[in-house]
Amino acid sequence: MRFRQLPQPTQWAAFALLGLVLFLIWDQYFWWKLRDEYAFGFIVPLFVAYVLFERWPRLAKGLIGDADTQEAASNPSSDGPASTFSSLLEKALITISVLMVAGGFVSFFAGSLYRAMEGQNLISSNFLAFGFANILLGGAFLYSGKKADGTPNPLKERWHLALLFLFPALIWMLSVPMFNAVYKTISTFLMNKVAVVVYHSFDLLGYAVVREGSVLKLPLGDVGVEDACSGIRSLTACLFAGSFLGSVYFDKLWKKVFLVGTAMVFAFINNIFRSLFLTAWAYAKGPTGLDTHVIVWGQDLGNVHDFTGWVVLGLTVICLLALVKLFSIRLEYELKPGETL
Structure with a gap:
């Protein structure tokens, strides 16, 4: 097993991170069970x-190395000013990584302490998630400085x-609810935008609609737009998707x-x-029509409001998959004899 080939400090760090993850899961389980959108x-x-398993060959190659990388590492090249800039940049990144790990531990400890004192709450959960993210990213850079045989990366x-x-x-920062003030700000913003678009759309079509804030009078x-969902729930789920x-399909950061x-x-x-x-449905059948259940092949799929929410999520995932496929296409053209581009 190649994991055993890692330096012992790296192995201990991996086990420590696993412990933090288990604590994080235990903490966030409460929110996953309490709120449907999470x-x-x-x-x-x-x-x-799955992501770690899929990336393990690349991680093992970078942390353990192989014959090719060892031979390349044994023959380092010097580029003068470029090498000096690289050395300064590496020192700066190391300093940032140390600060991230230190700050991450402070955040994780503060979240754990506050949770022990006050019980389950959003502040401690967000502090835990934020702290873990900094510990993992900062630690990943620090512990990848040398391969298992001591050659520098x-x-x-x-x-x-x-x-x-x-x-x-x-x-983990996405799978925990955001602070109520942030959630309310985003939700209110989305509700107002949705109400404005729906109002103007129906007004242009000649339907009698009056808007008062986020409420549409039919x-x-x-x-209320809040009854038709502001979109923040689907937004959170789509961000996860x-x-x-x-993460799985793209290597370049800008594509991610x-x-x-x-x-x-x-x-x-x-x-x-x-x-x-939903507004058209309520316009035709009244607001109570939104509680009508959708029955497909004898299966109750929930009321119209909830069913369309799942449809939105499904359509968004389909759009994302289509975009992934589009980005993965590599244009290849074989020139025939005598042809030029």
């Missing part, structure tokens, strides 16, 4: 384990090894960031369509 947290540990290799832990580190009754897909950003855009746009549909 139910995806139950599969987060499985997805993290180039700065570029250390950077790429640390980035391999980006998803396993940051996903002929058969009032509908985008993060996982970007772009996919996560696109997931947010897709979630918002699809939720607009959902809100338009």
